[in-house]
Amino acid sequence: MGQPCNGCGVCCLVEPCPLGVLLSGRRAGACDALRWHDETARYRCGAMIEAKSVLQEVLPHRLRALAAVLAPVLGRLAGRWIAAGEGCDCSLTVEIRRQSD
Numbered sequence: 001m002g003q004p005c006n007g008c009g010v011c012c013l014v015e016p017c018p019l020g021v022l023l024s025g026r027r028a029g030a031c032d033a034l035r036w037h038d039e040t041a042r043y044r045c046g047a048m049i050e051a052k053s054v055l056q057e058v059l060p061h062r063l064r065a066l067a068a069v070l071a072p073v074l075g076r077l078a079g080r081w082i083a084a085g086e087g088c089d090c091s092l093t094v095e096i097r098r099q100s101d
Contacts, residue, residue, distance in 0.1 A: 002087045007042020009034055011090035019047060019081045023058050032057065047078035 011017075012034040016024045020031035033046035033054050046054040052071035056064050079085070 001089065001091055005084070005088055007037070007040065007044065009036075009043030010092050011088070012043065012045070014092060017082050019045075019078060023047060023054060025058075045078055045082055045084070047074055047082075048084065049075075051075040051078065 012020065012031040014030075015028050016026070016031035016033075020033055021027055024030075024032040035044050035046040035050055036042075037044040037049065051074040052067050055067035055070055055074060059067060083089070
């Protein structure tokens, strides 16, 4: 906690942030905007790196044409909304359990 994000994705897999609630339409479970980024081998916020595709997924069908216009705005604002670069605020601990035979 407090360290730079390592891209583990645990926080976004457990529950969406306020922006993720808007994009996913739920308050618990994995955020629909969470994306795996192959180049860096990290999870990233899709609202920041793939804003157009995220908007096309979440907007009602009749409004999807607006995704191209809204994507640059979402991409710029998403970093502020999720406090990117401010340090991890996730207090969850991941525990790997091995099955015993």
